Each structure stands twice: as structure tokens, then as C-alpha cells.
Amino acid sequence: MTSNDNDYLTIALPKGKLFSLSAKLLVRVGYTAEDLSDKSRKLIITNEEKKIRFIVSKTSDVPTYVEYGAADIGIIGKDVLLEANKEVYEMLDLGFGKCHLMMAVPKAEKREKLTDYDHTRVATKYPHIAEQFFGQRGMQMEYIKLNGSIELGPIVGLSESIVDIVETGTTLRENDLEEIVHIVDASARLIVNRVSFKLKFDRIHELVEDLRRVLNRGEE
């Protein structure tokens, strides 16, 4: 199966935090399916009546499904999108999943300027974004890719700093870390495959406009 089936609109949703918020938003514009849950064992959930298919996938795979056209549409955090650097159309800021990417260091070992960290080690789940950020400031860093619990890096002496997403800052405080640079804001985005955008324009456009209206109306 691919989004090849012209009658269907295939939507890729990420497991985890964004899933329920995405599903809730889509329901408000009439896009849903029976058993739509990220705990479902089914990989593809179809709504035959409305000709919609949902793929529930690992967060970082959503941009890939959409880039290749295996899904027409996806919902994904801007942080993942920036890191993946895929050729997809970014249609809408959905407003939820707000967070920002930043650099943090242990409070006790804070240095005076950002450039004092040149040639040090930084632990991150976002090596591409980090490299671009430091590169633009003429800094060369050693990037240590971690897949979770990034804040552990400086504590166990793996790195001098971290680059990670922050929502409330609680985790940072609990681990005696302090944000020293704000890198970029992020929130959930609606992304669309380049070819689907052209071949299924009317349907996708209608969905985008409906979502926009719902978002402007705010929470009911």
C-alpha cells in the first residue's frame, strides 16, 4: 500500500506525546477512525467511509513516510522536522507541543561566554541542528548523539553541555542544569508530501483550511 490509492488520504501520526493531541485535533475536523490509538497493534487504521488511512509510527519516521509519499500528510514536531531535514511542505503550525531547543550546562561550571565552550563535547538528540547552530557561530564541537536522558551527559562526565528540547524546565532544574542559549522555538506542524500536495490538492487544501479555522477558534 502507498498513498498511490488516489481515493485515500493517508496520514502519518507520531506515537507518544503528540499522538493524542493530534488525534483530538483531527476529530474536530471530522478526521478519525475506529480504534485510532497509538496503543493499537494494527499498523494501519482505515476509515473506509471517509477514505482516510492512519499510519501510527515512531516519531522520527514520520517525515520519512511523508517525504517518500507513503503518507500524504503527517503531524510532527518542528524539532524533529529540522533535525530530519526532509523535502516536505510545512503547511500549518498546529500550536500544540510547544517547546524550544536550547543549550544547557551544569550551573556550577557555567562559563562566561558561549564561545568559551568551543571545542567541547555536547550531548544531544539533535546533532544536525546543533552543528548548524554552532557552525554559524564559528564554533567546532564534538557531538555525542544520545537517544534519551540527554541531561545525564554532563552529570556522568560524558559531555560539558547538552542541546535538547525543553517544555517547562523542570528536568533541567532537577538536574542542576541551566539554559544558556535559546536555539529555536518548536511546536507541532502539519507536513505534506510534495506530490500529494499537487495531486490531491483540493482535499488537502480543504483539510488545511478546516484545521486553520478550528485553531483560530481556539479550544472549545
Add this chain to the structure above:
Amino acid sequence: MENETLVLDIPYGMRDFLPKEAAGKRAVETELASLFSAWGYDEVVTPTIEYLDNLTLGAKGALEPHLFKLFDRNNRTLALRHEMTTPIARLAASRLRDYPMPLKLSYISSVFRYEQAQRGRQCEFHQAGVELMGSTSTASDAEIIALAVEGLRQVGLKDFQVSIGQVDFVSGIMEQYHLDKETKSKLKTALEVRNLVEAEQIVDGLAITKQAKTILKRLPLLNGGEEMLRKSYAFALNEQSRRALDNLGEIYRLLKAYGIAQYVRFDLGIIRDFGYYTGMVFEIYASGLGFPLAGGGRYDHLLSDFGNACPATGVALGIERVLLALSRQACVHPVHAEGVYLAYAHGFLDAAIELAQKLRSEGKTVEIALSVLDEQSADDLRRQKGYGKFLYLS
């Protein structure tokens, strides 16, 4: 992991075409070559390696990281061609400058781009295309689009769509609101990758009227048929953007005359990423393929970069992508279906050769067994090789 058998690998992004794949590629190329020639386009062949400076004339900076580069013995930087339009523009502006205009040239070539390999595009891939130089008429733009559509129809693709846009429409609209150079370039980049979120942020930060903001934000969503084109005149407040719409309307009228208007839609956002386009631009998409199959447009300034101003328009079709779309839409030509496998008993080789020659002269594909085989094992071999017919002389 230990290698059980030795597989000699090839460089990243390169591929081998095995017999069936090569046959499919050849079939598509042959079809396109005869079509190009039937429409009056003469084939040219340009070198695989050019001077780096000559390839990057039209689009500096962004291009260089994607080129395969090497040095000649005098340390001049060379590069493998990344597309065919620039080399042909070089040819037209130099060695072909005294030929009668308009020049109609075609090519079928491999091109090289260093980028992330994905289905339908390796670092080395194949393109078939045409360039029409020396004419500013809408007839030439319409001919290029019609030829591309006809090509896809002839290779057997059923389901595809052409999206046509106009570079001057977006430029004209930006001009009518007097956007400064930096804003224009930022907004163009955002529109090109259809990052609507960023485009809206840029527009919201501008000191222009609310109505102007609404129009700028609608640009990437102006997608539709003839009706949408007519309505878009409401946004075109200056000569440049109006003329762009007139131009598209005229091209559409000609495409109707070609009988292919049903494949065409308009997309007034920015379609192509090459910096050298100056007028009509288009891309062709097929369902089941996440990438465009073909693309092209008008590039009136590229030749003047080579010192010989001349308007031009052209199209390139990606052969691998066309093949992929054909297989996704299940319209592949069978290979060897009508072929004959000819085997023989002891003493019948001479007769077999004579028969094979006769069948071949009638246009059939014939493979002769190269040694004496019994009938059963010859038939097994025939099936393995995929021949439809079996002859046994005894």
C-alpha cells in the same frame, strides 16, 4: 557479520542495471529518442566532465556541494555534469552560435549529483530532454510541455499530472508591494520549499496593508484549473504579474489545441528550485511516486551568462523515475515475451543457425543454444531465461 561470498561493491549512489532493468531503460529511451526526432529535435552529446566554472554560472553557491569534483593535470577544477541544460546552453552560446535559430536540441545522458540517494534518484541518474533556443513565443513553451506529456504517454504511463507556474507572477506580486531585496529572497526561499509557517511569519512582520498580507499568504495555495487562473487576476495589480497570467492563459489555449489540457493544472507558487528560470515553469507528477518525474521551463538569461544572449525553454525527464512510475502503475513492458529459444540435437547446429538467421531477419528475438542439449533440459533452460517460445531441431 562475515561475508559468505565476496561482493565487489560500487561507490555510494551508483547502480548497476541488470538485464531486465537495462531492457526497460533502453525501451523508454528508444521511445523518447524517436519521439524527439519526430518533433524535429536533433540529438547532441556533450562531455561528462566540464570545467566547474562553466557548470556553476547560472546558480552559484548552493550548487557546489552537490557536484562531483576533480582536478585536471593543470590543477583546474573539473566537475561531472549535474544536469544537461547548462552544457547545452554553453554549446548553443559558443559552438552553435552561427546555426540558424531557433535551435532544437535533444539529449539522453547520465548526470551526477552528490546527494542522499533515494528511490528513483541515485547520485548518477539518467535524463532525457529537449531544449528549444532562440524563441520567446508561447508556442515554444507549449511545445515543450506537449512533448513531455506525449513522451510519457508513449512510454505507457497512464496517470500523471502537469503543474504549470510562472516565475514572473510571484516576482510581480512581490514588486507591487515594494518588498526589499532581503525580504524577497527570504520569502522566495520559504515559498519554494512551501514552508507556509515561515512564509506567514515573514509576511506578518511586514509593514504592508492587511489585504496585501492576505494576498501574499495565498500565493502558495493558488493551485487549480482555468477558473483559478482567471480569479488570480484579482491579485495581479501590476503589469508584470498580469502578463505572467496572460502568458499562462495563452499556453493553456495551445495545450488544448494539442489535446492534452486534461493533464494540466496551474500552481502559481514557486515550483522549481533552479535559479535560472525566468518565465513559465512546470513539473510532472505521477501518483505512487513522491517525487516529480520531469520538470522544465523558460530560462532566458542563462545563455547571456555564457556571453550570447538568447531566450530558451526546455524539459528534462528522469528516466529512473519514469521507470519507477511505470512499475508502480503496473504498466511494465514484458521482456522476451515473443522471444524464441532454439535448441537442437547432435548434428543439427547448421540447420539451427540457418533457421535463427531467417527468424531474426523477420524481426524475432532468437537465442541459439551453444551446445547440444536434450529436449527436456533445453526447455527448462528456456523457461529460466524467460523466452516465450521454444523450438527444437532433431
